[in-house]
Amino acid sequence: MTKEVMEYDVVIVGGGPSGLSSAIKLKQLNPEINVCVLEKASEIGAHILSGNVFETRALDELIPNWKELENPIKTKVTKEKFLFLGKNKSISWPTWLLPKVQQNHNNYIISLANLCRWLAEQAEKLGVEIFPGFPASEILYDNDGSVKGVATQDMGIDKDGNKKDSFESGIELHAKVTIFAEGCRGHLGKQLINKFELDKGKNPQQYGIGLKEIWEIDEKHHEEGLVMHTAGWPLDNNTYGGSFMYHAENKQIFLGYVIGLDYKNPHLSPFDEFQRFKTHPSIKKYIKGGKRISYGARALIEGGIQSLPKMYMPGALLIGCDAGTLNMPKIKGSHTAMKSGMIAAETIVEHFRDNKSLSIYEEKFNKSWVHKELHQARNVKPSFNWGLILGIIFTGIDQILFRGKLPFTLKHKHADHEALMPAEKMPKIDYPKPDNIITFDKTSSVYLTGTNHTDNQPVHLHLKDPELPIKYNLEKYDEAAQRYCPAGVYEVQMENNINKFVINSQNCIHCKTCDIKEPSQNINWVTPEGGGGPKYGNM
Amino acid sequence: MKILVAVKRVIDYNVQIRVKEDNSGIVTDNVKMSTNPPDDNAIEEAVRIKESGKAKEIVAITIGEDKAQETVRKALAVGADRGIHVKTEGIVEPLAVSKILKAIVEKEKPDLVFMGKQAIDDDCNQTGQMLAALLNWPQATFASKIEVKDKSLEVTREVDEGLETIEVKIPAIVTCDLRLNEPRYASLPNIMKAKKKPLDQMSATDLGVDTKPRIEQIKVEEPPKRKAGIKVANVAELVNKLKNEAKVI
CATH class of the missing domain: 3.30.70.20 (Alpha-Beta Plaits)
Known part of the structure; x- marks a missing residue:
């Protein structure tokens, strides 16, 4: 059966920060371009999970008057802490001794899901059509091998693959340019990287898993604006990872743990490491008497510039963490994802107007501040292959003394x-049983x-x-x-x-x-x- | 024949409900909302009746804040012809809802009014019944099968004892059970078309209905937590505990 076809100038797969920024920028540059965003979640934001300490640089460029609008960016970072954890002890590291990229004044503690909902409203006001609940399940190619669009998933198929009474066929969305913005390890992005060999000559991509909980805590332990990170316990010296605790509005804290997926021990359970981490006295004192209200997890990109694939191909662009624009030492990817989407919009507008090749994406990206940031950050993650202690010493030299300008690039040698x-x-590893107060199953x-x-x-x-x-x-x-x-x-x-x-x-x-x-x-x-x-x- | 279908925006059934810290209500910020599930069955049934040629028009109505319009848009995307949004603020109790629906029925003059058997947020299960009383129309509640006859409906009802089949004269109110049908998916092209279908807006005051709550909500609490179970060593211990601790045998 042939599927119904809908035509757009630009189809964007994924309603996260990069895809939505791209949609907004396209409409700002040329309101005539018709743009559609597909999102697999039941609503925008429902599959978004992030720390998140937000650097506003990309947003300042995209929507310069955002502060004048009703917006979900409320809590400015007011105080920072960095702790090295031992089993029961902790050592506080002075924040002035942290690399500049890890300092957060001028940044905000936000919910990225709510930021995306807000960006979606801005996009819809500009005439972008957003369809939550419609996953793009298949890439469509033209006869010349270029990307022609995507097909949405059929609905109402039973577990054996038969059509149920409620069957509703997916449709084909054809576009002059398709933007893939699925986030880390997008299932279509993965196919594109293979088919067009976008990662040729690059290091294997590196990933982490981020786990997050939201807690409502006792007023007396809550310091709105406080950002705290830890390294060390419960991970050993050879496992890359650390925690975050962000004190947001409404007595909530965003508590999370990130572990590099290059860990070696098959007995390790990232979930249980996170649960165990919360029992440390330096952490427990905040959440004791509080209530856990949310949980979630999401893989993230850690490979940086060495692993960043080519982001253009015939008929399509790959943006945000579907390619891998996260800045690991900064522990931030939202601003870089947004910027990569804005560059995609500029590329497409020139492509339509002046018939320029989509390959101009690369030039524009390489000239942008995103590239500069990622270049400076490139040696941090691979240096942790030598273990936490050497990694920190090297990072200090690389980031504080040389500001990321050392004349060599360390490589990621293996895939996770x-x-x-x-x-x-x-x-x-013998993980303690959950107590259902601080730790859970x-x-x-x-x-x-x-x-x-x-x-x-x-x-x-x-x-x-x-x-x-x-x-x-x-x-x-x-x-x-x-x-x-x-x-x-x-x-x-x-x-x-x-x-x-x-x-x-x-x-x-x-x-x-x-x-x-x-x-x-x-x-x-x-x-x-x-x-x-x-x-x-x-x- | 014309069918009016009432749909309500509620907290999505997959979301874990959280009580506000001051026990004044439940948390609705940052919570996914969707159409009350049995209301989806009500819309689906109306659309099927229209598809069988027995109805000409389906009007979907919702009552609530601006965002409640999403539920009407969804109804329009699966086959309703036009929508009505009656704007209200705060809690609207079943009696107020029934009065608003009565005012709309008098304006729209539908032959049938469909709605879900109850809303999954307050579980009142009152609106359909109250509306039937206010209009003095027959009612068929908990419908799991509806057959449209010449000037009546044959309705199978889900009752405690099993199934009950009744016949009601048209015009009538029907409240729908989840077993009535399997709601269809809204397709992407139909969602687009739904954006262009007419949606009238009015306020409860326009209709002359006072929506002030008649019930004072004193506090909302979470149900008590279940205590953890224990393992018993043998049958004798189990019997002993059932007899002497639980005192159930």
């Missing part, structure tokens, strides 16, 4: 999925995400080899999927003395960690039925 060591060679956590996928639909986590989890991963890695998934999607269950690999896909919070970390790249994340996944509020 190659990092796991065999289970028998690595120490088991995965089930009650996923409950807070509001995650749901319509019953009776095909599993959206595809195994290339369905036997591999039990036949290979279980013995070699004690099937690490049981632990790297922050939502308890993967389980190994014993049934009649036979191990069975179970995928609870309805729990999936769309973080993409499995797609990244599975050692044989055996798991392929595809879009489930529209509107499925988490329903994050102010994450």
Whole structure:
């Protein structure tokens, strides 16, 4: 059956900061261009999860009068702390000794989800058509091999692939230019990178997993505007990661943990490390007597400029963290994602007007402040391959003394999925049981995400080899999927003395960690039925 | 035949409800809202009746703040012909809703009024019944099957004892159960078309309805937490505990 076709000048896949900034910029530059944004979440913002300490540089350029408008950017950073954690102790590091990129005055503590909702309102006022609940599930190509658009997912397919009574065919959206802005490890972006070899000559991409909770805490422990980061415990010297705690408005704190997905120990569980971290006296004192109100997790990009793929191809652009524009030492990606989207808009306007090739994206990007930032930041993450202590010493030299201008570039040598060591060679980790006050299990956590996928639909986590989890991963890695998934999607269950690999896909919070970390790249994340996944509020 | 369908904007059924710290109500900021699920069944049934040629027009109505219009737009995207939004602020109790609907019924003169059997936020299950009383129309509540006859409806109702089939004369009020049908998805082209369908706006005052609450809400509390279970060593201990601690046997 042929699908219905709708034509646009520009179709944007993904309603996050980069896609929405791109849409707004396009309309500002030329209101005649018709622009459509597809979003897989049930509403804009419902799949957005981020720290977030926001640098307004890109927003200042995009909407210069944003301060005069009703907006969700309220809490200015007023105080900063950086702690090195030992098991029970902590050492406070003076913030004036932090690299400049890690200093946050002039920045704001925000909910990125709410910022996206606000950007969507601005975009709609300019005439952008936004369709939440419609995942782009397929890339469409023209006969000459260029990208012609995307198709949205069919709705109402049962778990065996048959059409239900409620079946509603997806449609084809054709565009002169398609912008892919799916965020980290977009499932279409991944296909484009392979097909057009966009990562040729680049280092393998590096990822992290970020876990976040929102707590409502006791007034006397709450300091609106306080930004605190930690390194050290509970991670060992060889595992890259750290925490954040941002004191937002309404007595809320945004508490989170980021762990590099290049960790080696298959027994490690990022979720449980985060839970354990909260029991440290320096952290517990804030949340004691408080209430956890939200939970979520999302993979993020850590590769920086060395791993940044080419961002243009015939008929399409790849922007934000779908390519990988996050600035790791700054621990920020929203402003760079937004800027990459704005550059995409400028490129497309010139492409339409002067018939210029989309390859001018690269020139524009390389001249922009995003490139400068990422270039200065490039050596920080790879230096942590030498461990936390050497990494910090090197970062101090690189960032404070040389401001990122050392005349060499360190490389990322391995992809994250190659990092796991065999289970028998690595120490088991004994995680404490949740107390349901400070620490929790995965089930009650996923409950807070509001995650749901319509019953009776095909599993959206595809195994290339369905036997591999039990036949290979279980013995070699004690099937690490049981632990790297922050939502308890993967389980190994014993049934009649036979191990069975179970995928609870309805729990999936769309973080993409499995797609990244599975050692044989055996798991392929595809879009489930529209509107499925988490329903994050102010994450 | 003309069908009026009432739809309500409520907190999405997947969202965990949180009570405000001062117990004055529930948290609605930063919370995903959507159409009350059985209202989707009501719209779907109206659209199916129209598709079978037995109805000519479907009017979707919602009552609430500006954002409630989203629910009407969704109804328009799955097949309603036009929409009405009656603007109100704060809590609107079932009686006020019924009075507003009565005023709209007198204006629009529909043959049938459909709505969900109850809203999942306050679980009142009163509006349809009150509207039937105010209009002095027959009512069929908890409908899980509707058959349109010449000048009546044959309605199967979900009741405690099982299923009950009744016949009501048209005009009538029907409140819909989740088992009535499986609501369709709004397709992308239909969402676009829905943006162009007419949506009239008015306020409760325009209709001469006073929406001031008649009930004073004193406080809202979370249900008590369930205590953790324990493991017993053997049957004897279990029986002992059931007898002496729980005192259930």
